[in-house]
Amino acid sequence: MISVSVQVDTKDVERATEQLGKRAPYAIARALNRAGESGVTAGVRAVSQDTGIKQGDLKGTSKRNQRIWSRRATPGDLVMTVYADVARIPLADFKARGPGGATPSNPAPSRGKGRGVSWSFGGKARGRERRAFLARLDSGHVGVFKRMPPSTKKSEKGAWSKNLPIAELHGPSVGLVWKKKEPVVIARVREQLAKSLVHEIAYEMRKG
Numbered sequence: 001m002i003s004v005s006v007q008v009d010t011k012d013v014e015r016a017t018e019q020l021g022k023r024a025p026y027a028i029a030r031a032l033n034r035a036g037e038s039g040v041t042a043g044v045r046a047v048s049q050d051t052g053i054k055q056g057d058l059k060g061t062s063k064r065n066q067r068i069w070s071r072r073a074t075p076g077d078l079v080m081t082v083y084a085d086v087a088r089i090p091l092a093d094f095k096a097r098g099p100g101g102a103t104p105s106n107p108a109p110s111r112g113k114g115r116g117v118s119w120s121f122g123g124k125a126r127g128r129e130r131r132a133f134l135a136r137l138d139s140g141h142v143g144v145f146k147r148m149p150p151s152t153k154k155s156e157k158g159a160w161s162k163n164l165p166i167a168e169l170h171g172p173s174v175g176l177v178w179k180k181k182e183p184v185v186i187a188r189v190r191e192q193l194a195k196s197l198v199h200e201i202a203y204e205m206r207k208g
Contacts, residue, residue: 016201025075027204031196032073036080039189043082044068046181047174052122053093058174067174082185086175091132091144094119094171098134104142117144121171132169143168 017024040059047068048055057065067089073080092104096119116130132146148165 016205020201020204023204023207024201025078027200028078028197029073029075031193031200032078032080034196034200035189035192036070036073036082038192039185040068040070040082042188043178043181043185046184047177050122050177050181051089051172051174052095052120053089057093068178084173084175084178086173088170088173091117091119091169091171092134092142094121096134096144097126104134119144119171129169145169 017028020027044055044059047053047058057067059068060066067085069083071081071083096104096117098117099115116128117132117134118126118128120126129144129146132144134142135145136142145166145168148167
């Protein structure tokens, strides 16, 4: 995993936190989480625009589409951490298209014949692999597969069997793209953190 931690320096709000006493960490934790989630939203949007993957498929709830997630700050641990999956993304997720209009939701295997499979990273021109095809495995997983040269069948990870030199193709990892978009996240957190701190400290003061 690639993790990015944002910690708050309370010097700018020292007087207010002194007045709050033991309640100060609660205000700071909520401010960190508000600002952090705002940064995550900006980062997810940037990664989505770069890759063409839907935002819901980047920060979802299932094992397949939970590629960006976070651990919230608490009063006892004033750190909010954002995680981005470094596993390479199946090529099928990049708007893959096979012969005859085949798609990941309705794959029609060509077994490497015809025009192969094309895909798109964001708004960039579509790539194409003529020896690739779309197929659904018995597990239900749909992927873009390619017949590999016989010399690779023993070493190629992901081959269906020892006698079939076939491997699934992948694109970049979310973690790699997220790292590239980190300045967007950091800028948003910095923009929101001061506002969130003022809001949360004022809220705690009104309570007590």
